[in-house]
Amino acid sequence: MRAVVMDAIAEPLAVREVPVPSAPAGGVVVQVRATGLCRSDWHAWAGHDDITLPHVPGHELAGVIAEVGAGVRNWRVGDRVTVPFVEGCGHCEWCMAGNAQVCPDQQQPGFTHWGSFAEYVALHAADTNLVAVPDTVTFEAAASLGCxxxxxxxxxxxxxxxxxxxxxxxxxxxxxxxxxxxxxxxxxxxxxxxxxxxxxxxxxxxxxxxxxxxxxxxxxxxxxxxxxxxxxxxxxxxxxxxxxxxxxxxxxxxxxxxxxxxxxxxxxxxxxxxxxxxxxxxxxxxSHGMAAADYPEMLALIQSGIESGALSPQSLIERLVGLDEAAALLPAMETATPAGMTIIDPGLSPATA
CATH class of the missing domain: 3.40.50.720 (NAD(P)-binding Rossmann-like Domain)
Structure with a gap:
């Protein structure tokens, strides 16, 4: 698969072919249809987070499940999903109380493991962390919700x-x-x-x-x-x-x-x-993100807000780019002045991005 790869801290990024991940036990592999370019990704690139090189950034995403790992009960290949950027372990006291966002054994795509600036990403503890994306919500809008x-x-x-x-x-x-x-x-x-x-x-x-x-x-x-x-x-x-x-x-x-x-x-x-x-x-x-358990209340507000005209998450998106442009944009985020969100579609080629 194609992915944006960091080989060194605060150095230019490369887009190249890397192995497709395998689904971890209890987790899934998602084909990424949309992923956000976020200032938090810049912090990882700049060396403010403890990451292992080489590394693939990206933590707010939406896509389609491509592979299901052993032990997953609630999800199937082909499901449209998004995920909070904090993946709780699913069995500690914090996760059991619905506070996976502060799980002491959390995983984070794009930080603790390879992230979503790629065609596929592995996600952990699927039954705790995945959120279904309705057919009426675009992948771009769903990716903007995750962080x-x-x-x-x-x-x-x-x-x-x-x-x-x-x-x-x-x-x-x-x-x-x-x-x-x-x-x-x-x-x-x-x-x-x-x-x-x-x-x-x-x-x-x-x-x-x-x-x-x-x-x-x-x-x-x-x-x-x-x-x-x-x-x-x-x-x-x-x-x-x-x-x-x-x-x-x-x-x-x-x-x-x-x-x-x-x-x-x-x-x-x-x-x-x-x-x-x-x-x-x-x-x-x-405030550190939000657990998947709290998404239904937020999605209900979004639905009522869209119907009344009070909310329009889709309008937060400023532009859509491919992986190659994302690799150039990420290092410049500290001085950039975007008026909204940049969303990456890994399927876009440089010619069509």
């Missing part, structure tokens, strides 16, 4: 417990941030979106943001407080010391900050404005 949309949904619903009428600051209007804007509006919140890219902010406005602020070096928290007095909830959907601080300092007293963007250490541990967190009794919450 960014699902992560945004859990950040707002499962972690911040967002209530109708509350105010939300969303720092970063990439795939996660735009998903957060869209979901927050569907839940009845007022939203401020922050980004350095005017195109991304235009998308945020399209998806319902009540205010947009340009991250141009100005004092973002001061502008948020001028507009709202501080928001009830703030989400860092980027993952830098600056965006984390802007999110926390944008909150009102006793507000809830959710850290979604990965926050790599700079000169040791990331510096976070804990003095404000203490003095104002802020809740600082981590």
């Amino acid at each position: 960014r949309f699902a992560t945004a949904y859990r950040a707002l619903v499962g972690r911040a417990h967002l209530q109708p009428g509350e105010q939300v600051t969303v720092v970063g209007a990439g795939g996660v941030g735009l998903s957060t804007v869209m979901i927050a509006k569907a839940l009845g919140a007022q939203v401020i979106a922050v980004d350095r890219n005017q195109g991304a902010l235009a998308k945020a406005t399209e998806f319902g943001a009540d205010h947009v602020l340009v991250a141009d070096g100005s004092d973002i928290p001061a502008q948020v407080h001028e507009l709202t007095g501080g928001t009830h909830v703030a989400v860092d959907a980027v993952g830098t010391e600056q965006t984390c601080a802007d999110s926390i300092l944008s909150l009102r007293r006793r507000g809830r900050h959710v850290q979604v963007g990965l926050l790599p250490p700079v000169e040791g541990h990331p510096r976070v404005p804990m003095a404000r967190a203490i003095a104002w009794e802020l809740d600082l919450l981590g």
Whole structure:
């Protein structure tokens, strides 16, 4: 099969032929029909994650089951599926309680094992982790759910417990941030979106943001407080010391900050404005994807939102590319300014991508 391969950290990627994986016991092999290009993939490429080389990135995907491993009960060859980027083991106390996203023995495609920037990918503990994709949902839209949309949904619903009428600051209007804007509006919140890219902010406005602020070096928290007095909830959907601080300092007293963007250490541990967190009794919450057990509630919101016009996950997709273009785009993600998601179709040739 063709795959995007990392042979060294932070070096150019190659697209070449590699062996097709075999289904692990309890797992499956999926023919990848769509997979997202995500900032988390860039973190792995840059060396912020512990990966084994050579490596195939990619962690948000949808496709068709091509092979079923021993012991799988609920899935068959030909089933249309997606998967959360965290694969729980299926038998620990966390998985049994429906919290596979924090499983201590988790697997992650594109991180702990070869991922979905390929024509096929192996997935573990299928009966715990796979989610059926209805025929009415495209593979591209389903792939967009596996990391960014699902992560945004859990950040707002499962972690911040967002209530109708509350105010939300969303720092970063990439795939996660735009998903957060869209979901927050569907839940009845007022939203401020922050980004350095005017195109991304235009998308945020399209998806319902009540205010947009340009991250141009100005004092973002001061502008948020001028507009709202501080928001009830703030989400860092980027993952830098600056965006984390802007999110926390944008909150009102006793507000809830959710850290979604990965926050790599700079000169040791990331510096976070804990003095404000203490003095104002802020809740600082981590959010790490979402377990397959929680997908039905999210899919129900999506279905009702599509019917009412409040949600349109498909519109988060900015462009569709093939593996060769993805190999060139991934190293540039740190400085890129996309206004939405890039989805990879491994079946596209360079001539048709």
